[in-house]
Each structure stands twice: as C-alpha cells, then as structure tokens.
C-alpha cells in the first residue's frame with residue numbers, strides 16, 4: 001500500500017480578516033485569522049450585537065459579502081435598536097453586500113418552526129441551508145446572533161457539540177470568518193452556556209460589565225485566538241456613533257479592579 005504523503009504547510013502568516021474595529025485589530029496583531037470561528041461571549045447589554053454588526057459593516061464597506069443571521073429578534077428590529085453608525089449606509093444592504101437572514105425563516109422553510117427539539121437530520125438541514133447561502137452569495141464574513149438560541153432546540157450536549165463543530169468546519173471550509181454570539185448570564189463566570197462552545201471555537205472574545213465608581217463600564221478581552229499572537233488585556237469598550245472604541249483598562253489612579 002502506498003504511503004500517504006503528509007504535507008505540513010507552515011501557517012505562521014495566515015491571511016487576516018481586518019475587523020475595522022478601532023483597537024481590536026491591534027489587539028489581534030492585524031485582525032482575525034481568516035476562516036476562524038470566534039465566540040463572542042457576554043451577558044445581555046455588553047455590546048455583542050453592536051460589535052458583530054460593526055464587523056460586518058466594515059467588511060461590506062471593504063467589498064466583502066457579509067451575512068447576519070438573527071435568531072431571536074427580526075433583523076429589522078435589531079437594526080433599529082443598535083447604535084446608529086455614521087459610516088453605516090443603506091446602500092450596503094441594497095447592493096447585497098450586507099445581507100440579513102432571520103433564522104425563524106429558515107426553520108419555517110424546513111417546517112420545523114414550532115418544534116421544541118431538533119433531530120440530528122434537522123440540525124444537518126439547518127447547516128446545509130446556511131452553507132447554501134454562504135456559497136451562493138460568496139459570504140466572507142458571517143455573524144450568528146446567537147448560537148445559544150439555536151442550542152436551546154438541540155438540548156443534548158452531544159448534539160450541541162456536533163452542531164457547533166459542523167457549522168464552524170463548514171464556514172471555515174468556505175473561507176468564511178465568523179462570529180458566533182454566545183449569551184451567558186452575568187452571574188456565571190464562564191465563556192458559554194453549555195461549556196462545549198469555547199473548547200471548539202478558534203477564538204473567544206469575552207465582553208463584560210465592570211462597575212467602577214458608580215459607573216457600569218463595558219469591557220472586552222480576547223481570551224483565545226488561534227493563528228495569532230494577541231493581547232490578553234482587558235479593554236474598556238465604548239459604543240459610539242463612530243463605532244466601538246477600545247481603550248486599555250487603566251491600572252492605578254483609583255481605577256484599579
């Protein structure tokens with residue numbers, strides 16, 4: 001039997017997906033390595049949706065096809081509720097650079113909208129639909145907001161692991177860089193609801209709240225990112241009309257944690 005040839009390509013300089021988010025590309029030494037599936041994790045109101053949308057808007061402005069899959073709220077409602085960006089332009093949507101899909105529409109097409117639990121086959125069908133969309137539209141950046149909400153209908157840890165693994169592998173295989181939003185409760189100091197997502201993800205960006213002198217600050221920390229060196233420091237995140245702004249969390253001067 002002929003021996004299989006093993007080729008290992010040095011991958012030290014993976015192409016980067018520049019997020020366009022102030023500070024984040026510096027934290028990541030040039031951006032997210034292309035094809036990575038990154039978990040954006042945090043409790044409610046920490047800015048996950050806003051940050052994810054900005055990632056897509058910058059991609060669209062850079063002529064990349066971008067897809068936002070909304071699970072719980074309709075995309076239109078979501079768009080009305082996020083910070084209105086000065087650089088956001090409706091023409092990105094009109095030109096098809098920035099696409100929105102509501103997950104319930106996919107469930108409806110698959111006739112599983114009212115099911116409390118999805119089978120393995122139905123789970124595969126959901127991934128196939130997403131893949132078809134990504135391939136057909138040459139999607140290079142994708143956001144799933146949130147993966148936690150899809151997991152509610154998968155129930156078992158095994159199925160959840162399979163879903164996330166398959167989805168990430170599929171997106172990566174098409175060169176798509178993705179942000180999967182993970183909702184956690186503020187009390188629990190963990191990265192994901194099921195504990196399986198973070199082990200599989202190529203990266204974890206942790207968003208949180210920090211109470212300081214009566215103020216509730218938003219924070220961001222890159223915990224893990226395969227394929228690049230990165231800062232692990234905690235940053236203060238500001239949601240503004242010119243986009244997300246990140247500044248290092250100052251040590252000292254009464255601002256110590």
Ligand SMILES: Nc1ncnc2c1ncn2[C@@H]1O[C@H](COP(=O)(O)OP(=O)(O)O)[C@@H](O)[C@H]1O
Pocket residue numbers: 042043044045046047048049050051081082083084239
């Ligand atoms: N139009 C707006 N102007 C300013 N701030 C806004 C606006 N819309 C939302 N925000 C801020 O963004 C926060 C919600 O961020 P979001 O990205 O939806 O968080 P998450 O997805 O983590 O729940 C709100 O708590 C609010 O402070």
Ligand SMILES: [Mg+2]
Pocket residue numbers: 048049050145
């Ligand atoms: Mg949100």
